[in-house]
Structure formats: structure tokens, C-alpha cells
Amino acid sequence: MKVRGFIGVVFLVLQLISIGYARFIPERFFCWGPYDEHTQFEVTVTIDGKTLSSEETENRYRYKMNGWEQRSIYNIKSLISQYERTYGKDDDADVLMIYSKNGHPEEKWRFKP
Numbered sequence: 275m276k277v278r279g280f281i282g283v284v285f286l287v288l289q290l291i292s293i294g295y296a297r298f299i300p301e302r303f304f305c306w307g308p309y310d311e312h313t314q315f316e317v318t319v320t321i322d323g324k325t326l327s328s329e330e331t332e333n334r335y336r337y338k339m340n341g342w343e344q345r346s347i348y349n350i351k352s353l354i355s356q357y358e359r360t361y362g363k364d365d366d367a368d369v370l371m372i373y374s375k376n377g378h379p380e381e382k383w384r385f386k387p
Contacts, residue, residue, distance in 0.1 A: 313347045315373035316340040317354070321365050334362070347373055354385055 317339040319326045331339040335357055343350060354369055369385040 311344075311346050311375055313343045313373050313375045314341070315343055315347060315350065315371055317350070317369065317371045320368040320370075347371075347375060351383060351385075358385055 317331055317335075319331050319334065326334065328340060335353055337350070337353055350371070354371070358365075358367060358369065367385075371383045371385075372380055373383070374380045
């Protein structure tokens with residue numbers, strides 16, 4: 275019975291450490307309160323001088339590319355960066371995201387290899 279109790283305590287302590295760690299990294303995938311950041315955003319992609327339509331952009335990344343995001347904006351930045359470094363590495367895409375977190379002034383983020 276003591277072994278079970280010890281395992282239970284270790285498990286809970288590891289969860290608390292993981293939650294504490296997740297609160298201070300940009301991904302925040304495993305936070306218990308993931309909806310602490312609300313972001314309005316829009317992504318535009320230009321390849322060879324042609325700007326992709328919203329539908330083409332969403333098909334490229336398999337995710338919505340404008341509107342409201344209830345999780346950390348880093349999730350979308352990570353998704354775009356990963357795609358552009360792998361599948362899209364030969365496209366030489368110029369990606370611009372304009373976003374506003376929690377009603378603050380707009381910020382710009384650009385992915386250009």
C-alpha cells in the first residue's frame with residue numbers, strides 16, 4: 275500500500291511541475307487554463323509574386339488562417355514554420371501574419387526563409 279501511495283504522490287508532483295513549466299513556454303499545449311489569450315489574426319502567403327486566396331492558404335496549412343484564435347498565437351506560428359521548413363521549403367513563400375492579442379495594438383510576424 276505504501277508503494278501505491280508513493281507512486282500517486284510522485285504522479286501528482288510530476289503533473290504540478292509540468293503545469294508550472296507549461297505556463298512559461300510559448301506553446302502552452304498542456305496548460306489547464308489554455309484560453310487565457312485571445313487573438314485576432316490574418317495570414318497572407320505570397321509565392322512567386324502571387325498572393326494566395328484565403329481558401330488556398332487554409333488548404334496549404336490545413337488550418338483556418340484568419341479570425342479568432344483562443345490559444346496562444348505561437349501555435350499558429352509553429353504550424354506555419356514547421357510547414358515552411360518541410361513541405362513548403364522549395365516554394366520560397368513569403369508569409370505575413372498580422373495579429374492582435376487580447377485587444378492590444380496589432381503586431382506583425384513574418385516567415386521568410
